[in-house]
Amino acid sequence: MAQRRSLAVPYGAPVLAISFLACVATGLELSVNNHAADFTLSTELGPPISLSCLVHNSSQDEELLWYRGDGQVDLKDGNKVNISNVCISPVNESDNGVTFSCRLARDKSVQVSVILDIQFPPRLSGEETLHVEEDKDVTLTCNSKSNPQAYGIWYKDNHTLTLQQSRHELYQTSEIFRLSIKKVQKSDNGTYTCMMQSLLGSGTRDFYLIVEDKKPVFPKEAIIAAVVVVAIIVFFGIVARRDKFFKVW
Numbered sequence: 001m002a003q004r005r006s007l008a009v010p011y012g013a014p015v016l017a018i019s020f021l022a023c024v025a026t027g028l029e030l031s032v033n034n035h036a037a038d039f040t041l042s043t044e045l046g047p048p049i050s051l052s053c054l055v056h057n058s059s060q061d062e063e064l065l066w067y068r069g070d071g072q073v074d075l076k077d078g079n080k081v082n083i084s085n086v087c088i089s090p091v092n093e094s095d096n097g098v099t100f101s102c103r104l105a106r107d108k109s110v111q112v113s114v115i116l117d118i119q120f121p122p123r124l125s126g127e128e129t130l131h132v133e134e135d136k137d138v139t140l141t142c143n144s145k146s147n148p149q150a151y152g153i154w155y156k157d158n159h160t161l162t163l164q165q166s167r168h169e170l171y172q173t174s175e176i177f178r179l180s181i182k183k184v185q186k187s188d189n190g191t192y193t194c195m196m197q198s199l200l201g202s203g204t205r206d207f208y209l210i211v212e213d214k215k216p217v218f219p220k221e222a223i224i225a226a227v228v229v230v231a232i233i234v235f236f237g238i239v240a241r242r243d244k245f246f247k248v249w
């Protein structure tokens with residue numbers, strides 16, 4: 001152990017010196033779309049986004065790298081030295097919140113990041129039919145993805161749904177807006193509409209909730225009992241016949 005440690009020290013010193021030199025050597029700056037520091041780029045869906053990274057005050061060729069989150073972006077030759085552009089096209093919802101970073105290849109601590117803030121309205125539509133037995137629970141789920149976050153509301157047969165604390169439960173995340181109904185009653189039957197509304201627009205989705213009569217409960221115990229009784233009868237029947245059979249023989 002002691003020997004290993006004494007070996008480690010001489011290795012440590014040059015490494016420190018080298019990284020110190022690198023820092024001094026790369027007293028360089030990058031800019032992305034003329035921003036020298038990290039920034040947020042807000043935009044709507046659709047039009048492509050172009051990000052242009054530049055090295056400032058370099059004295060030699062400087063290779064640039066682009067990252068999307070943690071993943072390195074493949075760049076073509078001729079799009080790496082001193083200046084490098086990436087284009088995001090088409091821009092879609094999955095780009096929202098993603099960070100693009102431009103880094104200096106020989107010192108990745110020199111970097112500028114762009115956080116994408118992609119704004120889009122709630123996207124929901126269509127309809128769904130749900131059959132549920134009386135006394136069972138049911139859950140109606142809407143997609144509530146949007147940026148900025150949309151406000152959700154439930155209607156039943158075109159009237160704002162009056163929530164019953166004991167049976168209705170709302171649940172909302174950035175992805176879903178959900179209504180759960182416990183112990184469904186005949187009066188719950190109807191058309192439920194989920195409406196998501198944001199500054200950018202709104203969307204609705206209809207659920208036709210059909211409450212059906214309770215099905216008679218399958219009498220499992222009774223059937224098992226009957227099967228056992230029949231088995232016993234058959235067994236004794238066979239035994240009795242075999243006795244007869246032997247006697248005749």
Ligand SMILES: *[C@@H]1O[C@H](CO)[C@@H](O)[C@H](O)[C@H]1NC(C)=O
Nearest residue numbers: 027028029030036056057058
């Ligand atoms: C780049 O060099 C110019 C002078 O040549 C100087 O005024 C400027 O501050 C430098 N910029 C950076 C980012 O070092």
Ligand SMILES: *[C@@H]1O[C@H](CO)[C@@H](O)[C@H](O)[C@H]1NC(C)=O
Nearest residue numbers: 057058059060061062081082
């Ligand atoms: C990159 O910039 C350096 C310094 O300005 C320059 O000497 C070099 O020729 C440039 N390289 C390319 C490929 O433009």
Ligand SMILES: *[C@@H]1O[C@H](CO)[C@@H](O)[C@H](O)[C@H]1NC(C)=O
Nearest residue numbers: 088089090091092093094095
């Ligand atoms: C968004 O675009 C990327 C490629 O640009 C694609 O792989 C992805 O499936 C798209 N996502 C959606 C939700 O359309």
Ligand SMILES: *[C@@H]1O[C@H](CO)[C@@H](O)[C@H](O)[C@H]1NC(C)=O
Nearest residue numbers: 156157158159190191192193
């Ligand atoms: C709700 O209103 C729409 C449009 O006014 C109408 O077409 C639909 O039949 C109504 N639904 C119910 C269940 O009342």
Ligand SMILES: *[C@@H]1O[C@H](CO)[C@@H](O)[C@H](O)[C@H]1NC(C)=O
Nearest residue numbers: 189190191192208209210211
């Ligand atoms: C139950 O709701 C559905 C969907 O709104 C509707 O079509 C149907 O007529 C309703 N049935 C009863 C018995 O109210």
